[in-house]
Amino acid sequence: MVRATYRVRQFLRALTAPLAKEDPAPAMRVLTPRQRALFFRMSPADQRHSLAVCRALEEAGPQPRDLLVAALLHDVGKAAAPMPLWVRVAVVLLDRFAPRLLDRLSEGGGRGWRRPFVVYRRHAEIGAEWAAEAGCSPLTVALIRRHHHLVGRVDGEMDRLLRRLQQADGNW
Numbered sequence: 001m002v003r004a005t006y007r008v009r010q011f012l013r014a015l016t017a018p019l020a021k022e023d024p025a026p027a028m029r030v031l032t033p034r035q036r037a038l039f040f041r042m043s044p045a046d047q048r049h050s051l052a053v054c055r056a057l058e059e060a061g062p063q064p065r066d067l068l069v070a071a072l073l074h075d076v077g078k079a080a081a082p083m084p085l086w087v088r089v090a091v092v093l094l095d096r097f098a099p100r101l102l103d104r105l106s107e108g109g110g111r112g113w114r115r116p117f118v119v120y121r122r123h124a125e126i127g128a129e130w131a132a133e134a135g136c137s138p139l140t141v142a143l144i145r146r147h148h149h150l151v152g153r154v155d156g157e158m159d160r161l162l163r164r165l166q167q168a169d170g171n172w
Contacts, residue, residue, distance in 0.1 A: 027051065042130070077144075
């Protein structure tokens with residue numbers, strides 16, 4: 001229920017908050033030019049969300065650059081397909097109340113109206129591939145790839161950073 005409430009608030013913010021010109025400052029400071037190009041491929045709502053994740057991490061104290069880059073680019077794979085508002089709403093509701101149906105909609109090559117569903121399910125992998133092509137570190141690429149994977153027992157630096165990213169992202 002907490003996650004559903006978070007998603008409703010995130011949805012309302014996406015509807016109402018324009019991306020101000022000064023908002024991308026953290027991205028400009030942390031990202032390389034190739035990584036910035038990825039950041040600006042995202043929708044304004046996803047940019048805003050990624051900046052909020054980065055800000056939450058920075059407010060918790062100094063963070064490794066790899067983690068901040070992952071925070072700013074973790075949802076970049078969603079840019080692989082247009083995600084109109086109705087798709088975003090459908091994905092949130094299906095993920096919560098009918099995950100098997102979302103799985104079925106996400107199967108196959110993702111042509112036509114199903115493409116946004118496929119991209120949503122694969123956005124972490126797509127984003128990780130793009131991040132690697134943009135010169136992100138292997139750690140950043142791994143954090144992006146795994147940002148929806150549940151971290152059980154924290155074992156090592158990768159798991160600690162992944163847990164921090166997930167907490168800032170509000171996923172778990």
